[in-house]
Structures are given as structure tokens and as C-alpha cells.
Amino acid sequence: MSSASRKKPGFADWVRGSSVWMIHYCTACGAIELPPNMMSPLDLERWGVMPAPSPRQADVLVIMGYVTKKTLKVLMRLYHQMPEPRYVLVGCNCPATGGLYWDSYSTVKAIDEFLPVDLWVPGCMPRAEDWHMGFLRLREKIKKGDIRSPRPIEEPGELEEWIYREVKLREEKMRRERG
Amino acid sequence: MNKTVTVFLGPQHPGAPGNVSFKVVLDGEQVIDIDLIPGFLHRGFEKMMEYRRWDMDLVMSARICVEDPDHVELTYTHAVEQIFGIEPPEKAKYIRVIVAEFSRIASHLLWLMHFAGPIAARYAVGWAIAAREEVLKWFDYITGHRIYHHYIFPGGVRWNIPSDFKEKTLKVLKTIEPLVKDIEVGFFKHPVFQKRAMGLGRLKPTEAIRLGATGPTLRGSGICHDLRKTLGYDAYTELEFKIPRGEYGDAYDRAMIRINEIYESMNIIRQALEKMPMDGPYRWRLPMVMPEGEGIGRVESARGEFVAHIINYRGNQIGRRSLAPYRIKFRGPTMPLLTTILKYIVKNEDITIADLPVLIGSFDPCPPDIDR
Amino acid sequence: MVLKQLGLALKYLFRRPYTRMFPIKEEEYVTGRTRARHILYMDRCTGCTACQMACPADAIKMYYIEGDYPKNRRKIFPGIDYSRCTYCGLCVEACPVSALVMTSYTMQHLITDDKKTTLYTPEMLAKPPRGKHLVTLEKKTWTPPPAPLPKKR
């Protein structure tokens, strides 16, 4: 945690923390525990969390489960379409360390190489209550102004290009090793 | 005036059934062609399973279709049991039927989210998810996890049922039955919904067979085909049940079949509970080393025919542990639904872009079993 | 007509809400079989690495630990990476001496902003969790022992 990101919470932080809209993008298998959270059984809307259909209206990018290289490109694009301030919540094990698919040739092993992650919800898959607590913890963090990293302010697209380059480099390395 | 527009439906779209994309060619509002773009969920299961022992592969196989994991496990289990050449104990067969049917109920209830969601019938989704929550709690009680159960295991079921299994199961059925009835009256009998779904995306029976439809999509076209009945695996031969059948093969028929299948599943579970032997062994212990051989497991899952083809061959294996199966192939029911059938319907029927999510939802697709 | 549906709507208007008031009024729903955090009994562990061999996610790493453990001559113990564990229970099934058990203590305490904290060493696993929990999965869960393999037909 770099000290630069800590600042005194203000009115804006309180407001932001009270209504966290997540982007409606079911990345992978973790998404199956989101319906109980969004619908009647646990009802996250009582905490002001609800799915937004487009990235332009969303505050938080929720990554649910493993991220393949093809999905990563979509995720990066979505992340850059979201307005500031934006947060990233990562559920499940696979984006953190590779998880069960640690020897898979197509998934990304550590998502925090590519996106600044605010909160990890471990578990395979996280139970519905774990997701619920994850959102509540994120809410608290936003209210305290205690977010993980300073947000990147580079030109939109610059980072995306970097990711594309990075993925391409790895693929080339793969190809070279196979001869 | 023949100007066509190409748009992408998904992967980030509330109407897309999970993480999958479609390339849609439009002429005005009319959809004239559609192409599936898969690969967003590809993990290379078949390769990863070649590195792991057969009991670890069971843990992996559940991840192929998250919405209906028990049927994938059952498919894999059948194939492995054929290679070992054993039959599960009598009690385990009945427990498998009950667990698989609950999995079917949970999957059909979740399907309402894909289907009623794009129609914006949020109330139906709410009731369905509430009913599903009861099933998930039951799963947690019996198998120890809400989604990934790993309960059906080669050689039987993994551990014994608790002593109050019967009462608990009947109680769950009693809780969800009125909810399902309310969904039927409140959503499926609703005139607005009927106007929307009736006559949408008709599929003729001959075409359905030719293009490879299985499960509720095939039955919706009026063909009485169910592997539970025809193959009679596990304890299904001992149980009486009907196969719901549609008439016109439109989205409404496919939808009604699913709601009728939920009732039939409850019926099957009640019968299985009565006929089940309460004592006796529940699992045979299998050796770590799998013999050479070949097995094909075929199961009627919530979406259709799920097939696992396992070949174990101990020739000159390059860089592999000999405990792992040589080759595993899974074939999910979603592959024909989203490729051949969707393309056929779009080309032969009047489908507008607004109807497309409803049409795709009516197939109940599960994209991970295309990608694997 | 829609009168039936309207009646249904009225019926649900006077129903109690279905929502579980988690986390304020209600606790998490766990059962006597919920598979969650492990406990390692270090006095029973023999260091046979059976759990490591059985893990599909390769989440278990063996650590060398100094101390007086007569049963464990090599002094290696399993540590679990909870950012990799899938809670399948195969490690508990594989353990021949019931040194590794699973409890119903679910993973909410692991939610973190630093993913290094989810890496559990044997000492951390040996301490039972502080909250309310049940031992749900152990060697005893599989008793009576499965019968031997029958010959086919």
C-alpha cells in the first residue's frame, strides 16, 4: 500500500460508497453466485449495489472467475470505458494465482499484472455470502477513501496497447519455445 | 435499399447468455445472419485432464457447465465406471437420481434469468432465484457445497446421506412447489409473455433432428426422446415419469417444457425417495490405476445430451503420468443449439433484433460447454 | 386475462420478504457438511505427501518445520494456498491418518486487499479458527469403509 493513495475521506467518498454500481458482465463461473445476491435471497440492492448494463454507468468492474486472454482484452476495453473513479473487485481464485486452471495455456494467471485490484474475494467459488461481504468491504473502503492504488490517468488506449503487446510477447515466447 | 449492418451481441451485454459473442448481420431490424464467436471461456480442459488422475478429473469436470454441474459429473462417472467395469451399489443409483434431478431443477430455475431477464420480467426471475436458493441450501446440506458438489463419484456417491435425508428433501420440495406454480401462473400464463413467445423461432421436427438438437429443444418440436427413458441409466428404469412434449416447436413450447420438467423432476424425486433402500453400501472403492479401455457416458442433462468419451491407453505416453486418462472428449448440448440451429432459425424465420435475446434464451445455452 | 396475475401480485404484497438479512440480523447459512477452511493436526501428520499428490489445483506445498514431531521424521507439513484451493475435499479423503480435516468456517475472513495473506503455512493451519465452526469433513465421514471392488457380471 503506497501512502500516496491514503487521503482524508470527504463527502464525495461517502456518496460514492453509498451507491456502487457494478458492471453487468458475467466473466466466468463465479457469476453463478451473483443472482442470489442481486435478487431476493440476499438482495445487495439494500446496500446500493446494482448491475448497470453499460460500462459508462458503472463504478466497479467485477471479475468473476478465470480470465482467458480473449476475455482480458474485453475487460481492458471495458475498464477504459468506465468513468473515474473506478474500482476493481476480483472474486474466485483463478484470477489471483491460476487456481484450478494453474496449468491452463489460455488463462491469465495473475490479473493484478493488468488491472489495479482493490479487493480479492478468495474461494472456488466464493459462497453467496462471501460475495456479499466482498461488496460490503469494498463499500467501506470507498467510503474511507482507502482505495488500493492511484488511478491511471494515461491516455485511454495506451494501457490497452500495452496489454496487447504483453499478451503478444508471451504468445511469441510460447511459439519460440516450441520451435 | 439492400444495406446491411453488422453488430455484435455480447460478450458484455445484458441479453447475452454468459460470456459469449454473436456477430449479427442486420437488414433494418431484421436479422439475416448470425455467427457464433466462442473462445471467451476456453480453458483447455481436455488437455488439463490428461495431466491429472481420474479422481481429480472429476473435480475439474464439474466446472464445464456451472449451471448444471451434477450431470457433467454423472457423465464422466458413467464413462469411468465402464472402463473399470463396475456397477454402482443399488442405493447409490437412487441417490444419484435424486441429486441429478435437483440439479436439473436448479438449472431450469436459473434458466428463467436468461429467458425472463431479456423480457424484463424481473418478478419471475426473483421467484425463480428464491426457489433455486432452497435447492442450493439442500445441496449444501447433502453434499457440502452450494454449486460444485463433487458428490457423484465413480463407484457410487462420495459419502453417505444423513439420517433425516427423506424429511429434509420432502420439505424442500414442499417449499419450492408453490413457488414454481406461482411462476407458471404469473409468468408463463401471462398474456403479455404469451404474445411475445408464441410463434417465435419455430423449429420443425425433421430439421431439429437433422441439425443435432437434443433435450428440451428437441422435445419442444414434438419428438418424444429422452435418454433417461431410452437408455435407462441408473435407477431411471425403476421409476415412472412422463416426458413433456411440445407441439409447434416455438419459444413458448420450449419454455413450457422446462416448467413441466420441473414438475416431473419433483415427481421422480418423490418416487425415488420411496423406493430407495435406506441402508447398504453407497460406494465401491476403486483402485488408483485405471485399466486400459474405452467408455462413453451419455446423460440427459438439463440442456440435452451430454457425452463424455474417455480412452485410456498406456502406450508410449510422452511426458505424462500413467495415472491420468489418455484422452477425454466432452461434447455439450449447447454446441448445436448456438451454431447450426440458431443459424437455421434466423435464416428461415422472421427474427428481429429485439427478439434475438429471447430466442437465444429459449434454448437455455451454457457457453462453457462449447469452449471447455 | 391478467386478473389472475394481479391477484398473485396482491398475494405477494402481503408476504414476508424472502431476503435473509445478512450480515446484520442473520448469520451465514452453513450446514454440518459445508466444506471450508482446513485444520491441520501437526501431532498426527506423518509427512507422507498424500494430500499434495491428491490436490487437483496443486495448492498444497510442503514446508519444513523444526520441532519435536515423533511421527513425522522428515518434518514436512502441508501448507495450503487458499488462493488456489477449490475445497473439493480430496486431500482429506487421501490423508491416511486423519491429520487434515475440514471445518465449516467459511472464507469471509480471507477477503483482503493483499493476496499474500491467503497463503497459509502449517502453523497457521494448525491453529483452529477463532469463530464458530464445526468439523465437517474428516476420515470418519467415509465410514463404514467402502466395500472391495466387485467383479463385473
Add this chain to the structure above:
Amino acid sequence: MKCFDAELLDKLPEKYRDKLCFVGSDTGKRHEVTVDPEDIREVLKTVLEAGYQQLVGITVIDYPDQGVFELVYMLTSIDKKGALVTIRTRILRDNPVIETVSDIYPLAYYQEIEAYEFFGIMFRGHNGLRQWILEDNWAGPPPLRKDVDTRKIVLELYYGGKRYERPVQNRSLEEHGSWGEKQ
């Protein structure tokens, strides 16, 4: 042999009639016949006439020690209560070319694309062989071939060769602070 399908036996080319056998147990009961790769279209046409209207899947098995790919076409019939037929054929590993059957069974179009991208098998007469599922996900030789050791590649690429460790991160937030440096 009471489950023997007389209609299928009649329609099959004469060459293969005595090779048809009934194998398997449980849900895997099936008729099985091994054919030459040149005759695959002819055989599948007769099987379609015999009432097996659906293609379940094409399984490809790689045998590097024998130098062949084995293709298993699984066909099922709705009228005959889900009866299964498997047609097996073997093609050389060095020159994996076989005729397409996508005009006989529509689903074969997509199954053949899968076989192409995962095993590198060429289908003569198929107009859409491309990277379909593997697009963007994998660059290199067809990954399901037995001599492509993907686990070794992944271990070296992401985990530094250490199997039970966390992945090596080239870039992380704490170490480089690269997300905020530019401000």
C-alpha cells in the same frame, strides 16, 4: 448379439459388413466399425440412410507411438431410441488429411473446425477451417497433440518452473508502482 441392428448391416458397404460389432456396456453400448479413411463419406452416407440422423461428435485421439490419428465419429438415432454407432478411422500423423462430412451432417462443420484447431487435421472440402475457439487464446502448434507439453510451457512461462509456488509476476502494484508513477 440380440441388439444387432439389421438395417444398418444391410445398408453398410459389403466390405465392412463382417467388421460391424457390438461393444460397450451401460450407456456406452454401441455398434462399432473400423473403416478406411478414403471410404468415410461413403460409409457415413449409408449410416445416415440407416436412420442415424445425428452426429454427436468427432473424437480425435493422437497416438504418436503408432504415428496415427484416430478419428471416432459418434452417430445417434432418435427413431432407434438413442442407439449409438461409432465409426473409427485412422489417418497418418505426418499427413493428416481426410474428406469433410459437413454436407452430410451439419454439426460436423463445427466439430471439424475443432478437430482442425486442436489437432491440426485438414478436412478436404471444408471451407471454414480457422482458429475458432483458440483465436487469441493460444498461438503455436495444435495444443491437444500429445507431443505439445503445455504444462511445461506454462510452468516455465508463468511459474518460473516451480510447480507449487505462486505465479511470478513481472509487474505488480507494490513493487513498481507503475500505475501511479505517471502522474
